[in-house]
Amino acid sequence: GENVEQHPSTLSVQEGDSAVIKCTYSDSASNYFPWYKQELGKRPQLIIDIRSNVGEKKDQRIAVTLNKTAKHFSLHITETQPEDSAVYFCAARKVQGAQKLVFGQGTRLTINP
Amino acid sequence: GAVVSQHPSWVICKSGTSVKIECRSLDFQATTMFWYRQFPKQSLMLMATSNEGSKATYEQGVEKDKFLINHASLTLSTLTVTSAHPEDSSFYICSARWTNYEQYFGPGTRLTVT
Numbered sequence: 001g002e003n004v005e006q007h008p009s010t011l012s013v014q015e016g017d018s019a020v021i022k023c024t025y026s027d028s029a030s031n032y033f034p035w036y037k038q039e040l041g042k043r044p045q046l047i048i049d050i051r052s053n054v055g056e057k058k059d060q061r062i063a064v065t066l067n068k069t070a071k072h073f074s075l076h077i078t079e080t081q082p083e084d085s086a087v088y089f090c091a092a093r094k095v096q097g098a099q100k101l102v103f104g105q106g107t108r109l110t111i112n113p
Numbered sequence: 114g115a116v117v118s119q120h121p122s123w124v125i126c127k128s129g130t131s132v133k134i135e136c137r138s139l140d141f142q143a144t145t146m147f148w149y150r151q152f153p154k155q156s157l158m159l160m161a162t163s164n165e166g167s168k169a170t171y172e173q174g175v176e177k178d179k180f181l182i183n184h185a186s187l188t189l190s191t192l193t194v195t196s197a198h199p200e201d202s203s204f205y206i207c208s209a210r211w212t213n214y215e216q217y218f219g220p221g222t223r224l225t226v227t
Contacts, residue, residue: 043206044206045218046217089156100147101147101216105155
């Protein structure tokens with residue numbers, strides 16, 4: 001089955017700097033890769049996703065890149081703000097059928113003012 | 114975006130009792146819903162996949178007789194923790210698939226078993 005590895009487990013950056021979180025997946029058939037942000041005690045929120053037919057997607061300060069050959073994808077947050085502090089999870093799955101999302105271990109991002 | 118609600122948001126129960134958690138998709142029909150469990154500072158652990166009108170599919174290691182899942186309609190799935198024990202204390206989160214891609218999460222239920 002699919003296995004998703006996420007790094008780093010913790011990340012601390014200065015406000016205004018960029019943050020990058022990386023994930024690798026094992027199943028080459030996976031073709032959907034969402035990223036979720038979870039604040040303490042709250043629900044995971046879908047912040048951006050990418051499908052395997054594109055290599056990059058951007059939404060304001062957030063971007064995701066996908067390298068299908070290497071089977072890895074990354075989340076990039078630019079101009080970080082204190083409200084970006086949270087735990088971020090990557091995930092992967094095959095779109096066909098009722099395939100389940102497989103999550104990475106999570107990255108605790110702290111933005112220092 | 115799609116909205117998923119969950120009730121209750123927190124519950125405290127005594128050991129040996131049962132607790133029911135409801136998950137609703139408010140503005141869309143969800144043929145597939147998912148139940149997760151999350152321990153502090155850990156990732157989401159899938160417990161089961163629930164399809165409307167059929168039996169849930171449980172992940173390995175999850176006791177189906179202890180965690181009863183019912184997906185009676187396209188907008189409602191319930192998780193019942195039977196004969197709860199302190200080790201069942203956790204954050205339970207449901208999720209519903211809106212399209213073939215996006216999956217949205219409920220706000221979670223914090224269960225404490227005393």
